[in-house]
Amino acid sequence: MSELKENPLLKNEERKPKTKVERKEGEPTAAFKGASWAALVVGVSAYLIGLFNAGMELNEKGYYFAVLVFGLYAAVSLQKAVRDKEEEIPVSGIYYGLSWFAVIVAISLMAIGLYNAGSIILSEKGFYAMSFVLSIFAAITIQKNIRDTQMAKERDS
Template sequence: MTDTTDRAQKPTPAFIGASWIALLLGMGTYFIGLFNAHMQLNEKGYYFTLLVFGLFAAVSLQKSVRDRAEKIPVTNLYLGLSWCALLISLCLLAIGLWNAESLSASEKGVYGIGFAMSLFASVAVQKNVRDLARFKGEEEPEDEAIRSQDPFAQ
């Protein structure tokens, strides 16, 4: 066992539940706004894709940062791409909402808050999933195999 595993604590059921509820509320708010919006289908697709892209980028960045903190190899390129992807998704949402003439200010706010809440909650959910896997001992053999076979190991 590594010393990071020794320090890992099992997330409480309250934190796990709160994280999932926050994720579902954020995504639900965003999707209800999209469903009820009076915009073309291609515009709805744009906002849907931004949410999916943003969620992936946030989870990828969180995993990369945590891997580095736990001395699991992560290339600078991947870490940089994770940061760029998250920033791009945030910028594209801001630009899209700024230029959305058909949306009122309150609708724009709902999208922004739903997006931000979803990104934050996705990071918390991913952290819980990883901590539970580590606590149960499910992740360690895979991590050891990755460390021993990774040609980019530092």
């Protein structure tokens, strides 16, 4: 019968108001920020581990590494340029155009490299393509989260 009695500690815990983390209007949730960073870490790590373990020449590995770094930078740059333009922050036409061009070139270089890679089996090609896309998407999302957080803090100040 005593086993059915309520636990007084649990009852006290239930009475305490739960503290809610203050989040400013427009700021992404901590879960979304964490998921974005996790996606970037998983995507880049998977790509680099696969590259490290690949049985290809060092110059090929260097090519795929350079394409990843270039793609990440180009995607973040494009996200910033598009957002600036949307928010009517001055963006030069050449920077905006170069940002689009760089993303297109990075994706094209990855596609052309994988298409012409004779030493990589089809499933590995898919692995590199998917981890590349995941990494680029995560980098864009992280840039957006950082920008949204900064804007929310500025609005609140």
